[in-house]
Amino acid sequence: MSTALIYHKDYLNHKYPYNHPERSERLSYTMDFLKKTGILEKVDLLTPDPATEEDLLRVHTPEHVGYIKDLCEKGGGSVDLDTYASPDTYNLAKLAAGGVMLAGDYAVGKEGNSFALVRPPGHHAYKNKAGGFCYFNNVAVMIKYVMEKYPRSSECLHSPGPSLVLSRNRVYAPDRGGCRQGIYGKHSRSLRYQRC
Numbered sequence: 001m002s003t004a005l006i007y008h009k010d011y012l013n014h015k016y017p018y019n020h021p022e023r024s025e026r027l028s029y030t031m032d033f034l035k036k037t038g039i040l041e042k043v044d045l046l047t048p049d050p051a052t053e054e055d056l057l058r059v060h061t062p063e064h065v066g067y068i069k070d071l072c073e074k075g076g077g078s079v080d081l082d083t084y085a086s087p088d089t090y091n092l093a094k095l096a097a098g099g100v101m102l103a104g105d106y107a108v109g110k111e112g113n114s115f116a117l118v119r120p121p122g123h124h125a126y127k128n129k130a131g132g133f134c135y136f137n138n139v140a141v142m143i144k145y146v147m148e149k150y151p152r153s154s155e156c157l158h159s160p161g162p163s164l165v166l167s168r169n170r171v172y173a174p175d176r177g178g179c180r181q182g183i184y185g186k187h188s189r190s191l192r193y194q195r196c
Contacts, residue, residue: 027117083135085130103142
């Protein structure tokens, strides 16, 4: 079984005008590590196309998609306290959603493993609202896309159990206390994990 890594160099262009935990170094350091360790040579490195507005509208309201698009066309600005949109954010968020769609397409269509190394992230975006550094919910966009392209895939995506959740009792999340400089406190080289 092959493994695909989905990545686009333009993901590094998503910038905040101030020190922020969601920064391009997260991806550049990861790609450097994958090169140094030889992992990149062992995966299918795929470059995505952006999601279309139609793809986004399967999940998000027209008002939300239009708001992000208009804000970026006007030069960007704050969406909320910790989420900022630059002039490029709309297009980069579509590219990130397209990356996750490609990962889903690869996993279901080729029955291979895939990992989408994308930014901006999307997991905190709601149907009608951005937040938590996220503009469009990349995973929700991918699921709607995969369900439409591969109708039988909905059996897998909707089934309870191991195909959807590895463990309901053990969910680990980064302990944000002291992990990053800026809004999360003093910089630390180690990430601690706590059980949720």
